[in-house]
Amino acid sequence: MKKNRLKSLLMQYGGLLAAILALILLFGLLTKNFFSVTTLLTVANTIPDITIVSVGMTLILVAGGIDLSVGSVLALSGTTLGVWMLKYKQPLVIASIGATLTGACCGAINGWVSASWKIPAFIVTLGMLEIARGAAAWMTDSTTQYIGSAIGWLSEPLPNLGLTPAILFALLIVILGQWLLHRTILGRTAVAIGTNAESVRMAGVSTTGPLVLLYAICGGLCGIASVIQASKLALINPNAAVGMELSAIAACVIGGTSLRGGHGSVISTFFGVLIISILETGLAQMGMSEPIKRIITGGVIILAVLLDAIRKPARDR
Amino acid sequence: MFQVTNLTKDFASRAVDAVNLAFEPGEVHAILGANGAGKSTLCRMIAGFQKPTSGTMQLGGTPYSPSSSREAQRRGVQMVQQELNLIPTLSVAENLFLDRLPHRFGILNRRELHRSASQLLCDFGLTSLASTTLVGELGIGQQQMLEIVTNSQGNPKVLILDEPTAALSVAESELLFEKIAAWKKQGTAILYISHRLTEVEMLADKISILRDGQLQGTWLRGELTQDAMIQQMSPRSAINGKAQDPSTFDSSGKIESTAREFQSAPPILRVEGFDAPPKVRQVSFSLHAGEILGIAGLVGAGRTELLRLLFGADRARQGQLQGPDGTLRSPFRSPIEAVAAGFVMISEDRKSDGLLLDQSIALNIQLPQLHRPFWKQWNWYHPKTAQRIAETYRTSLAIRCDSTEQSVATLSGGNQQKVVLAKWLERGGEVFLLDEPTRGIDYAAREMVYTVIHQLASMGKGVLVVSSDLEELVSLCDRIGVLSNGYWTGEFKGPNFDQSAIVAAMFAGYDAAKNDYPKHNF
Numbered sequence: 001m002k003k004n005r006l007k008s009l010l011m012q013y014g015g016l017l018a019a020i021l022a023l024i025l026l027f028g029l030l031t032k033n034f035f036s037v038t039t040l041l042t043v044a045n046t047i048p049d050i051t052i053v054s055v056g057m058t059l060i061l062v063a064g065g066i067d068l069s070v071g072s073v074l075a076l077s078g079t080t081l082g083v084w085m086l087k088y089k090q091p092l093v094i095a096s097i098g099a100t101l102t103g104a105c106c107g108a109i110n111g112w113v114s115a116s117w118k119i120p121a122f123i124v125t126l127g128m129l130e131i132a133r134g135a136a137a138w139m140t141d142s143t144t145q146y147i148g149s150a151i152g153w154l155s156e157p158l159p160n161l162g163l164t165p166a167i168l169f170a171l172l173i174v175i176l177g178q179w180l181l182h183r184t185i186l187g188r189t190a191v192a193i194g195t196n197a198e199s200v201r202m203a204g205v206s207t208t209g210p211l212v213l214l215y216a217i218c219g220g221l222c223g224i225a226s227v228i229q230a231s232k233l234a235l236i237n238p239n240a241a242v243g244m245e246l247s248a249i250a251a252c253v254i255g256g257t258s259l260r261g262g263h264g265s266v267i268s269t270f271f272g273v274l275i276i277s278i279l280e281t282g283l284a285q286m287g288m289s290e291p292i293k294r295i296i297t298g299g300v301i302i303l304a305v306l307l308d309a310i311r312k313p314a315r316d317r
Numbered sequence: 318m319f320q321v322t323n324l325t326k327d328f329a330s331r332a333v334d335a336v337n338l339a340f341e342p343g344e345v346h347a348i349l350g351a352n353g354a355g356k357s358t359l360c361r362m363i364a365g366f367q368k369p370t371s372g373t374m375q376l377g378g379t380p381y382s383p384s385s386s387r388e389a390q391r392r393g394v395q396m397v398q399q400e401l402n403l404i405p406t407l408s409v410a411e412n413l414f415l416d417r418l419p420h421r422f423g424i425l426n427r428r429e430l431h432r433s434a435s436q437l438l439c440d441f442g443l444t445s446l447a448s449t450t451l452v453g454e455l456g457i458g459q460q461q462m463l464e465i466v467t468n469s470q471g472n473p474k475v476l477i478l479d480e481p482t483a484a485l486s487v488a489e490s491e492l493l494f495e496k497i498a499a500w501k502k503q504g505t506a507i508l509y510i511s512h513r514l515t516e517v518e519m520l521a522d523k524i525s526i527l528r529d530g531q532l533q534g535t536w537l538r539g540e541l542t543q544d545a546m547i548q549q550m551s552p553r554s555a556i557n558g559k560a561q562d563p564s565t566f567d568s569s570g571k572i573e574s575t576a577r578e579f580q581s582a583p584p585i586l587r588v589e590g591f592d593a594p595p596k597v598r599q600v601s602f603s604l605h606a607g608e609i610l611g612i613a614g615l616v617g618a619g620r621t622e623l624l625r626l627l628f629g630a631d632r633a634r635q636g637q638l639q640g641p642d643g644t645l646r647s648p649f650r651s652p653i654e655a656v657a658a659g660f661v662m663i664s665e666d667r668k669s670d671g672l673l674l675d676q677s678i679a680l681n682i683q684l685p686q687l688h689r690p691f692w693k694q695w696n697w698y699h700p701k702t703a704q705r706i707a708e709t710y711r712t713s714l715a716i717r718c719d720s721t722e723q724s725v726a727t728l729s730g731g732n733q734q735k736v737v738l739a740k741w742l743e744r745g746g747e748v749f750l751l752d753e754p755t756r757g758i759d760y761a762a763r764e765m766v767y768t769v770i771h772q773l774a775s776m777g778k779g780v781l782v783v784s785s786d787l788e789e790l791v792s793l794c795d796r797i798g799v800l801s802n803g804y805w806t807g808e809f810k811g812p813n814f815d816q817s818a819i820v821a822a823m824f825a826g827y828d829a830a831k832n833d834y835p836k837h838n839f
Contacts, residue, residue, distance in 0.1 A: 186694040188680060189687045195673040202630060202670045203740070204656025205688040213694055262675055 015307075016255065016271035023275065027282030034285050041162045045155070047277045048170035049074075049232075050247055051270060052225040055177040056107075056218030057248040058269045062181065063214050064194035064261025065121040067110060070222050071244035072132035075237070077103040078226035079136045082147050082236030092150050100223035106132055107219020111212035121215075129245070136238040144237045147230060154231035166228045173221065177266035180217075186210055194261025250297075251276060254304040275300070318342050319381075319394075319475050319506055324362060324372035326530075332358040334530040335372065340475065342504040345497065347511065347521035351550045351820055352616055352785040355530040356510055360477045363508070364396035365389030376474065393474035397465050397481055399617075405453030410434035412452050413467055441466050442492045457484045465493065469500075476500060477508040482516060483617070494520065512615055512802075512827045514543045526550060547824065551817035552787055579605035579795065583643065585779040586748050588627065591636035591648070596622040598803040600636075604748065604779040609770060611794035612783045615823050619803040620783045621665050624750045627781075628662040629655040641747035641779075656685060659747035663737055663754055665783075671737050674726040678718060679707040681725055681736050685744035710739035714765055731762025738769055748779045755789065767793060787816060801826025 028035035053070050060067045077099040084095035106128055114124040154166045181187035189210040192200045200207055230236055249259075255272030257264030279300060283293045319340040326333040333355040340346050350356045361367045363374065365383030374381045376392055383389035386396070403412050410430050411418065419429040434448035443462060452460060461484040469476055482490045497520065500507060511517050517524065524541055526533040526549040533549045541549075584603035591600045596619040604610050614620045626633045629649030639645045641659045649655040652662070664671050673681055683703045689696060707721035714735045718728060725736055734754070741749070751770070755763045770793065773780050784790050790797050791814045799807040799822035807822030809815065 183698055183700070184694070185687055185689050185696045185698050188683070188698045189694070191676065192673055192680070192684060192687060195675050196670070198670040199673055200684065200687075202628075202652050202662065202664060203685045203687075204652045204744075205685065206653055209691050210694060213691065262673075 012265070013268065013271065016268055016275070019304075020271060020274055020278065023278045023282065027278070027285065031282070031285045034282055037162070039281065039285070041157070043274070043277050043281050044167050045157065045164045046281075047273050048155075048164070048166040049225040049229040049241075050244065050251065050277075051167075051170040051273050052173050052221050052228070053241075053244060054248045054251040054269045054273050055173055055266050056221035057245075058252050058255075058257055058264050058266050059177065059181065059187075059190060059214050060121075060218050061249070061252050061257050061259060062194050062261060062264040063190040063211060064197065065111075065114070065211065065215070066125065066249070066259070067107070067215065067218050068122065068125040068245045069106065069110060069128035069132055070218065070248055071241040072129045072136065073103050073106045073219050073222040074226045074229065074241040074244060075239065076106065076132040076136040076139075077223035078230050078236050078240055079139045079238055080223075081227055081230055082145055083139055085147050085150075086145065096224075096227045099226050100220050103223025103226070104216045104220035107222070108212055108216040110219070111215025112208075114215075115208040115211040133238075140236065140238045142238055144235055144239075147234055147236055149234060151227070151231040152234050154228060166231065169224075169228070171270075173224070174266055174270045181264070181266055186213060190214055191262060194258075194263075196262075247276065250301050254301060256308055272304075275304075318377055320375045321359075321363065322373050322375070324359065324374065325370050326355075326358050326362060326367065327370045332530050333362070333369075333527075336527070336530075336532045338525060338532070338535070340506040340508065342474075342506050343501045344522045345501065345507045345509050345520050346523045346525065347509045347517045348525050348527065349510075349514075349517065349546055349550060350527035351787070351823065353529070354527040354550070356527050357479065358530075359527070360396060360479060360508060360510065363389075363475070364394060364477055366396075393471070394477075395468050395471075395473040395475070396477040397468045397479060399479045399483065401460050401464055403452045403460060403464060403467070405451070407452060408448065409438070409446060409450050409452060409455075409463060410448035412463065413437060413448075413470075437466060437470070441496060458486050458489050461485055462489055462492070465496075472503055473500075473505055475506045475508065477510075479510045480512065481509075482511060482513065490516075512824055514546055514824055515828045517546075518543065528552075544821070547821045548817055551820040579608045582606055584639070585641050586627075586781075587639040587645075589637045589639075589645075591623065591626055591638070592634050593622065593626055593631065594634070594803065596803050597626060597633075597800075600800070600803075600805045602798050602805060602808065604781060606747075606777045606779055607774050608796065609774050609780045609782060609794045611790035611797040612781065612800055613787055613790055613797055613819055613823060614783075614800035616785060618800045618823070618826070620800050621752055622803075623800060624662060624664075624752050624781070624783060627655075628652055628660055628750055630662070653688065656688070656744070656746070660750065661741045661744065661746035661748065662750040663734075663741065663752060665752040665756065667733055667737050672725050672733060675724050677707075678711070678716070678721045678723060678725055678728075678736055679703040682707050682710060682740045682743055684740055706743060707739070710735075710743070714739055714769070715761070729759065729762075731758035731765075734758050734762060735765060738766065742769070746778070748781070749773055750781045752783045753785065754782065755784070755786070787819065791816060799823055799825075 033039065053074065057067060057070060080102040081095045081099040084090045084098045085092065110121065110125050110128050113119060114121040155164050157164050181190065189205065193207050193210065197207055229240055251272035252264065252269050253259065254275055255265065255268030257269060276297060279297055280293055283296060321336060321338050323335045323337060324333060325331065325335050336359060348356045348359070358367065362369050365386040365388055376394070381392060383392065383394070413434050414430060419426040431448045438446050438448060443466070446459060452463065455463065461481065465481055481493060485493065497507060509521060522538050523535055524546070525535040526546065528550060582605050585606045586604040588603065589601045591597055600623060612620050622631065625631045626648060627638065629651045632650065633648040636648055637645050638648060649658065668674060673684065680703065704721050710716060711718065711721060716732050716735045718732065725733055728736065754766050770780055770782065782790065782793060795811050797809045797814060797819060798805060799819060801823050804826035806825040807819070809819055
């Protein structure tokens with residue numbers, strides 16, 4: 001039984017782990033400095049925000065939806081955080097809760113509109129992308145603001161450990177997300193809706209309620225990510241996280257989540273985030289320019305999906 | 318002129334069995350048969366959509382074995398199918414000439430297109446139809462007429478019309494009958510399929526009747542009364558009186574030969590005036606606890622639609638229903654309400670709306686249990702419990718699989734259907750609506766479905782079974798109701814069913830819709 005479990009875990013994550021190790025080995029051979037603890041810690045400490053957003057995106061993709069508004073919602077949540085801390089002088093905890101609730105509200109609107117009126121989530125969240133970005137700029141008069149040092153500790157490496165509280169928090173969310181997806185009614189309903197929404201409806205199971213919750217969770221996670229991103233430079237920027245929806249979708253897809261819904265794993269998505277991040281850091285250390293890095297990263301995304309497609313029968317793609 | 322000799326087609330079973338027919342130019346040859354008689358398969362072979370397993374065809378003295386519908390058309394054999402194959406977002410003219418749009422250097426010649434389209438429509442007497450209208454904006458009758466025009470262009474030698482009048486108004490039917498008269502003058506041989514026996518009597522020069530893939534015979538105009546046609550289409554057991562002997566039908570475990578009496582108890586389901594034209598029209602019936610009520614009818618008679626209305630999957634325009642709780646209420650607005658009220662539905666197409674194909678057996682069985690209010694969405698899902706429950710059904714229903722974690726896509730049709738059954742047995746309910754529960758499944762699974770149905774009835778559940786297989790209904794049901802063209806045209810009490818009376822009721826609703834036919838000289 002235990003052996004079987006190990007085998008199934010290896011089947012599920014083995015490919016991704018091998019890819020990560022291969023990348024580390026490759027960059028270790030190609031560059032002088034890559035093969036060091038510092039580099040790996042740097043990689044780990046740059047990814048908490050994209051990790052948290054990708055967890056939310058995985059939940060949505062598994063349910064057969066998509067959320068293009070994550071980057072904008074993150075920026076709007078960030079500006080909410082800034083306004084509460086600077087204008088209303090609230091402590092960090094209260095402001096963070098405000099930021100999270102702002103994100104959750106945006107997500108709930110996404111889910112409610114698309115599920116209740118059967119409007120494709122692509123369109124609804126595209127609208128939200130504009131609305132949230134506009135609202136963020138409006139609240140801050142399009143300016144970047146310094147919010148003080150009270151928040152900086154989140155992205156300071158802990159002594160002895162070298163990891164920041166932010167990445168530890170992100171890992172906790174990855175684990176919670178995996179549990180949510182596999183061990184709660186909501187998670188299983190998400191998988192069922194993503195597999196065949198009509199079968200779910202004909203089984204007398206509501207699809208609207210769960211979808212609203214899932215989008216709200218995704219939005220809430222964007223709010224949490226906004227706090228972490230703000231802590232990196234102690235800045236609030238209404239233009240933060242532009243294009244983050246695409247990085248998040250890329251991470252999910254590299255992790256093997258199907259854009260058609262029904263298949264996906266939060267832990268695999270985390271590995272997807274790691275792969276992209278290691279790739280970018282390694283290429284930077286090799287002295288590649290930004291354009292070249294983008295070209296190679298894009299190629300890797302397509303390669304990952306190709307490998308996945310070859311491995312699985314066509315029906316699962 | 319056109320002959321088929323020993324034409325046979327095998328699917329899982331034999332659909333068309335050594336049929337010999339001859340069609341003469343200028344003759345309307347009607348082909349009649351109940352569900353599964355093989356008339357569609359026969360026509361599809363003639364029109365080149367399917368290849369016969371054995372047998373030959375001859376057209377005008379030369380061998381004819383089309384490898385595609387395109388080749389059949391080149392030889393002058395055309396078929397108007399029952400389903401509409403038009404493209405709704407293109408205009409009438411574009412649909413008519415889709416495969417040969419007039420163009421000059423690749424640019425569409427609109428003037429030429431609409432000129433020839435108008436000409437064609439005019440020939441058909443469809444003067445009110447503008448060639449520029451989008452097909453999607455047309456009514457269903459006009460679309461059907463357009464389908465006929467599209468597929469009968471040129472001068473076909475053989476023209477197959479599969480229930481052409483099903484969606485037509487009286488006036489449109491009359492136009493078609495005029496056109497049929499014109500085709501006859503041209504020397505076209507017409508194969509005519511219809512459920513409307515009055516129409517067949519009026520139009521057909523010859524009538525051939527199929528039953529279970531076999532040709533029962535060919536008769537000339539006036540040789541058969543409508544009653545005689547129904548006799549010929551009815552299952553053989555009814556004709557030689559075997560149905561009167563209930564011991565013939567005890568194979569599925571229902572041995573008692575006396576009629577079980579349910580009428581004294583209050584009904585578990587009472588349906589009043591359910592209406593959603595054109596598929597379901599003013600249907601009323603009741604179902605008692607412990608009773609198995611069959612619904613017979615021809616394919617397309619509105620049986621699936623009726624079940625979907627009852628289950629809240631589609632919305633009824635009118636009607637009331639009284640469920641197990643005994644209060645009269647308006648129809649359910651969603652399956653969520655229906656399931657909460659104790660209704661269960663096994664749909665006709667398990668792959669599209671019954672199963673989560675890529676998911677495990679265990680999750681599929683748990684699916685109805687996932688319905689929770691907002692605040693209980695966080696409840697744990699217990700994979701171990703789900704597996705344990707799945708294991709009990711794996712044993713009790715003999716689901717053949719390697720593990721309950723296996724995806725249901727890898728199971729055979731019969732085992733998939735058992736998973737669907739398990740799902741609803743686990744959820745439980747008082748009224749079971751089963752739409753073609755034995756379709757496409759093997760013998761053993763079929764027996765299991767029958768056993769489950771009998772068990773449900775003996776537990777006091779109400780069971781409603783839709784099936785196209787009349788023999789199955791006769792052996793399974795306490796009572797059989799008949800839907801015909803959306804009308805509830807009869808109810809029959811078992812165990813001694815008069816099968817030819819049931820078949821007669823299956824055809825009764827089609828002529829009822831238009832009993833005032835224009836009189837024509839054919």
